[in-house]
Structures are given as C-alpha cells and as structure tokens.
Amino acid sequence: MFDDDAVKKPRGHEVGMLIDTMSVEELEERIGLLKAEIARLEQAIAARNKTRSEAESLFKL
Template sequence: MDDEEIKRPKTHEVGMAIDTMSVEELTERIGLLEAEIVRLREAIEARGATRKAAEAAFKF
C-alpha cells in the first residue's frame, strides 16, 4: 500500500484516535474545529436574531 493510497479523513470526530497523527495533521484538525466553532456561533446568533424579530412582530 502506497502512502498516497492511505487517505486521512478531512473531518474530525470528537473522540477519534489522534495517536498516529502528525503535528501538522493535529494543527490542521485544530483549524477545522476552530472554523466549525465560528460557524456554530454564527448559527446561534442568527437564530437569536430570528427569535428577536419574531418576538417583536408578535408584541402588541
């Protein structure tokens, strides 16, 4: 099996084995997770804004 045939996953799963990952791979995972945190925070903010708009629309 060539090194090119071994494909590392492009995503990270919480709890997945990290023992065999290089420093570069771990750094890449951190970048992926930080980007995901930003995306999740933006989704939370968007939902909060939608909720506030709905509450304002239904206030009498």
C-alpha cells in the first residue's frame, strides 16, 4: 500500500534541496560528501592546468 521509494532519502546532495528535515548527523555527512567532491574537482582542475601548461611549453620557441 505504501510506496517505499517515496520514503527513501536521496543518495547524493543536490544544490538547493530541502534540508529542513535533516538531522545534524545527516547535514555533517552531506558536508563531508561536498568537501570530497570539491577536492575531486580541484584535482581535475589542477590536472587540466598541468596538461595545458605542458602543451603550451611544447609550442613555445
């Protein structure tokens, strides 16, 4: 009779999602997930910048 999918919480965090019903522990977990994602994105930026810098150095005379 009840839909279990309607009760399940989202696995990830979406920007702008409702947080009013989350516990402190859930909020802290979300912060941890977001910090890990920020670190991953920063690593991707650093890798792309390194690749670009290496490519530019090959074409300089």
